[in-house]
Amino acid sequence: MKKQLTIAITGLNNTDNPGPGIPVIRSLREAKGFDLRIIGLAYENLEPGIYMEDMVDKTYQIPYPSGGADVLLERIQYITDKEHIDVLIPNFDAELYTFMKAEKRLLEMGIHTFLPTIEQFEERHKAVLPKYGEKYGINVPKSTNLTSVSDIRKLKKEYEFPVLVKGKFYDAHIAYNDEQVTSYFNKISAKWGLPIIIQEFIKGTEVNVVALGDGEGNTIGAVGMRKQFITDKGKAWGGITIKDDKMMDITYKLIEQTKWRGGMELEMIRTNDGKYYMIEINPRIPAWVYLAVGAGQNIPEALLRLAMGEKVAPMTSYTLGTMFVRYSFDMIGDISQFEKLSMTGELENIHKKTKQ
Amino acid sequence: MMKIKKNIAVSESGFVFDAGTGETYSLNPVGVEIVKLMNEGKNQEEISNYFLSNYEVSQGIFESAYFDFVSILNQYNLIER
Numbered sequence: 508m509k510k511q512l513t514i515a516i517t518g519l520n521n522t523d524n525p526g527p528g529i530p531v532i533r534s535l536r537e538a539k540g541f542d543l544r545i546i547g548l549a550y551e552n553l554e555p556g557i558y559m560e561d562m563v564d565k566t567y568q569i570p571y572p573s574g575g576a577d578v579l580l581e582r583i584q585y586i587t588d589k590e591h592i593d594v595l596i597p598n599f600d601a602e603l604y605t606f607m608k609a610e611k612r613l614l615e616m617g618i619h620t621f622l623p624t625i626e627q628f629e630e631r632h633k634a635v636l637p638k639y640g641e642k643y644g645i646n647v648p649k650s651t652n653l654t655s656v657s658d659i660r661k662l663k664k665e666y667e668f669p670v671l672v673k674g675k676f677y678d679a680h681i682a683y684n685d686e687q688v689t690s691y692f693n694k695i696s697a698k699w700g701l702p703i704i705i706q707e708f709i710k711g712t713e714v715n716v717v718a719l720g721d722g723e724g725n726t727i728g729a730v731g732m733r734k735q736f737i738t739d740k741g742k743a744w745g746g747i748t749i750k751d752d753k754m755m756d757i758t759y760k761l762i763e764q765t766k767w768r769g770g771m772e773l774e775m776i777r778t779n780d781g782k783y784y785m786i787e788i789n790p791r792i793p794a795w796v797y798l799a800v801g802a803g804q805n806i807p808e809a810l811l812r813l814a815m816g817e818k819v820a821p822m823t824s825y826t827l828g829t830m831f832v833r834y835s836f837d838m839i840g841d842i843s844q845f846e847k848l849s850m851t852g853e854l855e856n857i858h859k860k861t862k863q
Numbered sequence: 864m865m866k867i868k869k870n871i872a873v874s875e876s877g878f879v880f881d882a883g884t885g886e887t888y889s890l891n892p893v894g895v896e897i898v899k900l901m902n903e904g905k906n907q908e909e910i911s912n913y914f915l916s917n918y919e920v921s922q923g924i925f926e927s928a929y930f931d932f933v934s935i936l937n938q939y940n941l942i943e944r
Binding site for chain 2: 712714732733735746747748749750751777827828
């Protein structure tokens with residue numbers, strides 16, 4: 508008999524800068540041995556995942572974490588009273604802190620999570636990455652945190668242009684001079700706040716790894732990918748699985764040393780002379796995770812099992828040369844769906860209903 | 864003796880996939896033959912003899928094309944070092 512579970516998932520914004528929600532749901536839908544009810548948690552009414560066929564069973568609107576943890580948790584309590592959520596998988600960097608902090612409270616509600624610890628989450632922040640590199644013996648590009656536009660003129664002494672201008676959570680742009688740094692500083696800080704991180708530009712090829720740590724130092728899954736087609740936001744629109752022993756060594760060592768708990772994405776630059784620089788560590792499953800499933804490692808399924816307290820055997824191999832290409836697609840809906848979600852904050856997926 | 868790196872797959876059609884970098888390339892039929900001979904462990908002299916006896920080509924022309932080809936393989940980091 509299949510195990511019945513209710514899973515709540517955020518990140519249904521399947522746009523050209525997609526959240527990982529839909530790929531995670533798609534992976535879980537393929538997991539054998541489960542009969543899943545998927546509850547979508549949406550911040551915006553037009554997150555495409557709400558309306559997609561066979562993905563979420565029902566969607567609930569939730570308030571942004573910036574509105575305060577209590578408001579968010581009250582809403583989660585309301586939802587779980589109706590739905591009996593077993594596992595919650597948050598997929599946005601900006602909401603993770605709130606959910607990690609609330610781990611105990613969520614568990615009291617009967618909701619399991621499988622997230623990094625606050626310490627693991629904090630120490631890999633872009634703003635403190637150089638310290639992280641030193642601690643774990645990883646090459647990281649030089650970086651400086653800026654809190655004021657007036658600091659920009661000091662950069663010339665320390666950096667050669669171009670440099671990368673990054674937000675604390677999201678956004679990264681290459682700047683070739685002071686003026687461009689100023690422009691990106693204003694743009695990113697208006698959206699994501701301070702500090703703005705200036706990072707040395709390392710020339711090479713970007714490679715990425717999606718991985719899952721069990722919290723005891725074991726790597727449960729890890730799949731390497733190289734972006735083949737990149738959007739103007741720098742997101743992968745196509746990619747291919749690769750395997751480079753050095754890249755995988757870095758991943759396994761990092762998970763072992765940090766005892767990483769949960770999903771993660773490592774973004775590295777491989778230089779032409781074969782050196783690796785860690786440019787970012789994202790503390791959650793990335794949006795391209797379905798590639799890993801296609802290559803033989805269902806990382807979201809393993810995360811779900813870990814969240815439920817199961818022992819999961821490490822997945823050690825995957826198919827090289829597995830590719831993904833994204834596409835856009837116009838779904839047709841009715842204003843009544845939008846109305847229902849806007850007015851009640853809840854929406855049963857109509858595609859599910861018509862099938863029953 | 865040169866060999867193509869282990870993690871590089873070369874198909875019969877000449878499609879090359881470097882599993883370490885994700886890069887793909889295409890070879891013409893002569894390139895496929897050269898790579899095949901390299902992977903069989905043939906050295907430059909043996910490869911040259913093979914082409915001189917199977918194709919209408921002078922040693923000078925073949926070797927110049929061969930060294931060009933090898934330098935491209937090197938440039939793309941496809942040869943075992």
